[in-house]
Amino acid sequence: MTTPSVEALVFDVFGTVVDWRSGVVRDGRRIGDSKDLTVDWAAFADAWREAYDPSLDRVRRGETPWRNLDALHRESLDGLLDRFGIEGLTEREITHLNRVWHRLDPWPDAIPGLRRLEAQYVIAPLSNGHVRLLTNMAKRAGIPWDLILSAELAGHYKPDEEVYLTAADLLDLDVDDVMMVAAHEGDLEASRDVGFHTAYVHRPQEWGGDGADSAEKPDESAYDLVVDDFADLADRLDAPPLA
Structure with missing residues (x-):
């Protein structure tokens, strides 16, 4: 051709x-080590990424107003913290984790x-x-x-x-x-x-x-x-x- x-x-x-996957796992493990959390961070990373397309589609279909990716990732993250039983994080720590996609x-x-x-x-x-x-x-x-x-x-x-x-x-x-x-x-x-x-x-x-x-x-x-x-x-x- x-x-x-x-x-x-x-x-x-x-x-x-x-x-993206290695980055999320890396930062997740750092938080887990600092908080003595036992989490399958690879599964967590995969679940977060799997929430990506559905969250975009809701915006694309007009079901939710336009929001940037930080906002969409945070919405997914809040649900994943509960799903994976991750407790004890401060708001600052959650915000930092949410911005792993910048890093x-x-x-x-x-x-x-x-x-x-x-x-x-x-x-x-x-x-x-x-x-x-x-x-x-x-x-x-x-x-x-x-x-x-x-x-x-x-x-x-x-x-x-x-x-x-x-x-x-x-x-x-x-x-x-x-x-x-x-x-x-x-x-x-x-x-x-x-x-x-x-x-x-x-x-x-x-x-x-x-x-x-x-x-x-x-x-x-x-x-x-x-x-x-x-x-x-x-x-x-x-x-x-x-x-």
């Missing part, structure tokens, strides 16, 4: 750029790959995370975005088409000058429906373990690019090597 010519790459973040670490290949890509393309997140969350994440981890794009700027959550169209408009580009990069096929399919090019990045470790429970890597013909990681993406897009 011919590699498409684009000017900007926009990236899904949770699971594609950063390892996630990139996959090992992410920053080197992005540094190669930024030499040739405009690169930005296009995440359901809000602007402050994505900014905090980037500053902490050194993610070299050219700018921050977020669903918050559209007042919609992915996969609503308004998110993708708003991003193209803010970039002052036609939709076919933009490529969506994601590890999640629903995101890619929605962006392709509005005219974006698409690159699938395989993240078999997103849900932990050996990746055996992850979605299978799609066929090469499913998207413009199907790659193993960001180094592979940079190679396929002819990005120069790091100096």
Whole structure:
């Protein structure tokens, strides 16, 4: 398949750029150790993430008013603390845990790959995370975005088409000058429906373990690019090597 010519790459973040599961487990264990709590933090992380799409869908369907991701995560977290029998946390500790999504670490290949890509393309997140969350994440981890794009700027959550169209408009580009990069096929399919090019990045470790429970890597013909990681993406897009 011919590699498409684009000017900007926009990236899904949770699971594609950063390892959300390890970050939640890490911070959960720190709290658990400090409070002498016995919690299956891996199961807790999975349950929190599983609450993500339903909470977004309630906003997308108009069942609840627009709220940023911190507010939606906090609503889910309050229920999970009760479900997992986690007691004795102060409001400050709960707020800190809720903001773990601001403190996630990139996959090992992410920053080197992005540094190669930024030499040739405009690169930005296009995440359901809000602007402050994505900014905090980037500053902490050194993610070299050219700018921050977020669903918050559209007042919609992915996969609503308004998110993708708003991003193209803010970039002052036609939709076919933009490529969506994601590890999640629903995101890619929605962006392709509005005219974006698409690159699938395989993240078999997103849900932990050996990746055996992850979605299978799609066929090469499913998207413009199907790659193993960001180094592979940079190679396929002819990005120069790091100096």
